[in-house]
Amino acid sequence: MNILTTSNIEKRFATHLALDDVSISVPEGSIYGLLGPNGAGKTTLIRIINQITGPDKGSVEFSGRPLKADDIYNIGYLPEERGLYKKMKVGEQALYLARLKGLSRHDALKRLKFWFEKMEIQGWWDKKIEELSKGMAQKIQFVVTVIHDPKLLIFDEPFSGFDPINANLIKNEILDLKKNGATVIFSTHNMGSVEEMCDHITLINKSKNILSGPIDKVRQSYGSNVFELLLRGDIEKVRENLGSNYELVSHKEDAGLVNAQVKVHNYSEDNRLLKEIIPVAEILGFKQAVPSMNDIFIQVVQEYNKAHGLK
Amino acid sequence: MNKIMLVLEREFLTRVRKKSFIIMTILTPILFAALMIVPAVIATLEDKNERHIAVIDDAGIFEGAIPETEYLKFTFLHDVEVDDIKETFYDSNYYAVLFIGKMVASTPDAVVLYSDKQPSIDITSHISSALKNEIESQKLMSYDIENLDEILNNIKTSVRVRTIKWTKSGEAKESSTELAMGLAYILSFMVYMLIFLFGTQVMRGVIEEKSSRIVEVIVSSVKPFQLMMGKILGIAAVSLVQIVLWIILTFGLVTVGTSLLMDKPDTADANKQMVTSIMEAQGGAQMIPDTAAADNDFVSEMMGALSNVNFVLIIGGFIFFFIGGYLLYAAMFAAVGSAVENEADTQQLVMPITIPLIIAIVVMVSGLRSPDGAISFWFSMIPFTSPIVMITRLPYGVPTWELILSGSLLIVTFIAMTWLAAKIYRTGILLYGKKHTWGEMWKWIRYSN
Numbered sequence: 001m002n003i004l005t006t007s008n009i010e011k012r013f014a015t016h017l018a019l020d021d022v023s024i025s026v027p028e029g030s031i032y033g034l035l036g037p038n039g040a041g042k043t044t045l046i047r048i049i050n051q052i053t054g055p056d057k058g059s060v061e062f063s064g065r066p067l068k069a070d071d072i073y074n075i076g077y078l079p080e081e082r083g084l085y086k087k088m089k090v091g092e093q094a095l096y097l098a099r100l101k102g103l104s105r106h107d108a109l110k111r112l113k114f115w116f117e118k119m120e121i122q123g124w125w126d127k128k129i130e131e132l133s134k135g136m137a138q139k140i141q142f143v144v145t146v147i148h149d150p151k152l153l154i155f156d157e158p159f160s161g162f163d164p165i166n167a168n169l170i171k172n173e174i175l176d177l178k179k180n181g182a183t184v185i186f187s188t189h190n191m192g193s194v195e196e197m198c199d200h201i202t203l204i205n206k207s208k209n210i211l212s213g214p215i216d217k218v219r220q221s222y223g224s225n226v227f228e229l230l231l232r233g234d235i236e237k238v239r240e241n242l243g244s245n246y247e248l249v250s251h252k253e254d255a256g257l258v259n260a261q262v263k264v265h266n267y268s269e270d271n272r273l274l275k276e277i278i279p280v281a282e283i284l285g286f287k288q289a290v291p292s293m294n295d296i297f298i299q300v301v302q303e304y305n306k307a308h309g310l311k
Numbered sequence: 312m313n314k315i316m317l318v319l320e321r322e323f324l325t326r327v328r329k330k331s332f333i334i335m336t337i338l339t340p341i342l343f344a345a346l347m348i349v350p351a352v353i354a355t356l357e358d359k360n361e362r363h364i365a366v367i368d369d370a371g372i373f374e375g376a377i378p379e380t381e382y383l384k385f386t387f388l389h390d391v392e393v394d395d396i397k398e399t400f401y402d403s404n405y406y407a408v409l410f411i412g413k414m415v416a417s418t419p420d421a422v423v424l425y426s427d428k429q430p431s432i433d434i435t436s437h438i439s440s441a442l443k444n445e446i447e448s449q450k451l452m453s454y455d456i457e458n459l460d461e462i463l464n465n466i467k468t469s470v471r472v473r474t475i476k477w478t479k480s481g482e483a484k485e486s487s488t489e490l491a492m493g494l495a496y497i498l499s500f501m502v503y504m505l506i507f508l509f510g511t512q513v514m515r516g517v518i519e520e521k522s523s524r525i526v527e528v529i530v531s532s533v534k535p536f537q538l539m540m541g542k543i544l545g546i547a548a549v550s551l552v553q554i555v556l557w558i559i560l561t562f563g564l565v566t567v568g569t570s571l572l573m574d575k576p577d578t579a580d581a582n583k584q585m586v587t588s589i590m591e592a593q594g595g596a597q598m599i600p601d602t603a604a605a606d607n608d609f610v611s612e613m614m615g616a617l618s619n620v621n622f623v624l625i626i627g628g629f630i631f632f633f634i635g636g637y638l639l640y641a642a643m644f645a646a647v648g649s650a651v652e653n654e655a656d657t658q659q660l661v662m663p664i665t666i667p668l669i670i671a672i673v674v675m676v677s678g679l680r681s682p683d684g685a686i687s688f689w690f691s692m693i694p695f696t697s698p699i700v701m702i703t704r705l706p707y708g709v710p711t712w713e714l715i716l717s718g719s720l721l722i723v724t725f726i727a728m729t730w731l732a733a734k735i736y737r738t739g740i741l742l743y744g745k746k747h748t749w750g751e752m753w754k755w756i757r758y759s760n
Contacts, residue, residue: 052531052741072531075531077528077531079524079527079528082525083523083524084523084525084528085325085523085525086523097528100314100529144528
């Protein structure tokens with residue numbers, strides 16, 4: 001079942017079309033990656049889901065019915081442009097933000113105590129935000145995002161501003177949230193974390209959804225024409241022996257072994273790549289290369305822009 | 312509504328706990344009280360030292376003609392030259408030496424006061440008026456008019472215009488133009504200052520939320536309109552608390568201060584002193600009559616007028632028009648705050664807001680002279696200036712229908728302005744990176760949701 005569906009969303013600002021016919025479906029309990037170059041429209045889509053702004057056309061459904069005002073209590077949002085009141089004390093501020101999310105003072109205090117202990121930040125309660133480092137403030141920010149135990153969490157660039165240790169801590173917290181049944185949408189430029197965490201992705205480019213689906217399928221569908229080989233032999237001979245349908249994309253030599261990537265230009269069932277290599281080198285390993293999300297991202301965006309005459 | 316209350320609570324609490332709020336709340340009444348008490352105290356403390364002035368009267372006609380006061384004594388010396396006394400002056404007890412030349416009746420500068428200190432204006436004016444009176448009466452006497460004393464007594468006159476207001480119900484109330492003017496001036500200037508003070512606090516609050524980037528976190532929980540209203544109303548609550556504390560503390564301090572500092576603890580008298588000192592401070596000095604008797608009349612007349620001032624109406628009107636004006640301007644200040652990321656960028660955008668306020672102050676000054684004139688009337692109806700100009704007119708008395716009309720226009724306008732400002736605000740707070748112009752802000756108004 002989908003916890004969130006947007007259908008044919010369109011949003012226009014003055015002369016600029018921010019979202020054009022964008023539909024996404026976020027399965028319940030998944031981690032959903034929202035990818036795209038800067039200015040593609042991700043943040044606008046996220047703001048529409050958070051009801052900060054409304055769509056010009058299209059609709060949003062939450063848990064199978066149209067999104068309503070009270071649904072903000074079931075959504076936790078960590079914006080990309082985030083911060084806290086610098087002069088306000090940590091505890092007071094966390095309490096205020098928790099109450100704005102509909103918690104009673106009593107519940108908010110209880111949950112904050114739990115989270116502060118979990119993140120090992122109990123000692124910060126009476127400190128002002130301006131006394132904390134950026135990473136410390138981000139931890140507080142994370143806590144107030146999840147404090148009301150929302151069904152859907154939206155993180156916009158959650159790892160920016162964290163050192164690797166804290167980024168890892170947040171990553172594990174997000175995976176924990178998923179384990180406990182929450183759905184997570186997150187937008188990031190860090191493709192490594194997308195591969196590691198996401199179940200589904202949507203790639204938005206120039207206001208449009210240009211690629212959507214489960215991450216494994218997406219990667220496989222873009223990986224079918226590159227192969228990785230582990231060889232013993234002379235790589236130059238291999239290169240000479242390859243027919244015109246094959247191209248040695250890259251190779252790396254290490255202790256007499258060669259790691260090579262070969263691209264098949266016209267891919268068909270009748271793949272004769274091995275046949276061309278066997279005469280010149282010993283083959284130790286052979287597999288289809290699954291491209292990184294990074295490669296897919298760049299390839300898809302560039303192809304789309306080229307096809308539509310955009311830069 | 313609940314959300315607005317939560318925001319309001321935060322805005323209120325974080326502000327009233329600030330050191331600057333506490334300091335302002337305490338210092339301002341001390342300043343006000345000092346402004347009221349100090350001139351009065353100075354007036355009562357006036358030179359309590361007994362001063363002796365030696366008089367060398369070459370004209371020989373003034374002995375006994377200069378009246379002595381409690382603290383000012385005159386000793387006429389005979390057969391002494393100024394040069395003689397000069398040598399012994401430092402060892403003598405004299406405060407000063409007054410030399411009156413022979414030709415005093417025809418040469419105005421024939422009178423000289425020698426001293427090693429700078430004699431106060433009170434002393435010189437006391438002497439000059441005494442000499443002038445004496446010379447005038449001697450000149451008159453030289454005409455040999457019969458019953459001169461009688462005639463002189465007869466023509467001595469003192470005129471003061473008392474103003475009595477007739478109300479519709481037929482009552483006659485003692486009123487005072489000076490008092491109304493003083494009140495009008497102080498109150499309307501306060502409205503101006505307070506709208507600025509608290510309006511810019513709203514603007515600063517909006518900028519703080521935008522530049523610290525907390526605003527998007529908050530608007531994912533509350534509507535931008537609720538956030539803006541919560542802030543405006545929270546600061547309104549701060550301003551009311553501050554004003555009420557100012558009034559209470561000022562009255563308290565003045566009461567305590569006068570009873571402690573004044574020789575005569577009787578408060579009616581202290582109040583009189585205060586009224587005169589306020590009037591003097593308000594530039595009403597020319598209205599203070601010469602003679603002590605008239606002075607007393609004037610003060611008791613003031614007291615009568617003071618007790619006839621409708622304080623409930625004036626304080627009520629003050630609070631209503633201040634809050635109305637504040638809400639109107641706060642909405643505009645919030646809109647400006649949403650369009651910038653730091654205070655330095657606000658100047659240009661704030662200009663159009665300050666112009667009507669400055670016009671109001673200019674009209675206020677002319678309104679003090681003709682509170683019922685056409686200019687005063689119209690500007691007290693226009694909502695952008697009415698909070699200040701109507702307060703100027705209030706102490707003089709304003710017909711009820713005008714108050715109601717002006718008040719309603721103000722309410723309607725601030726609702727409309729809040730609606731417009733909210734549209735600018737909800738777009739502005741989420742746009743980072745550059746400062747925007749009024750033109751762009753006008754476009755935001757037309758954005759849908």
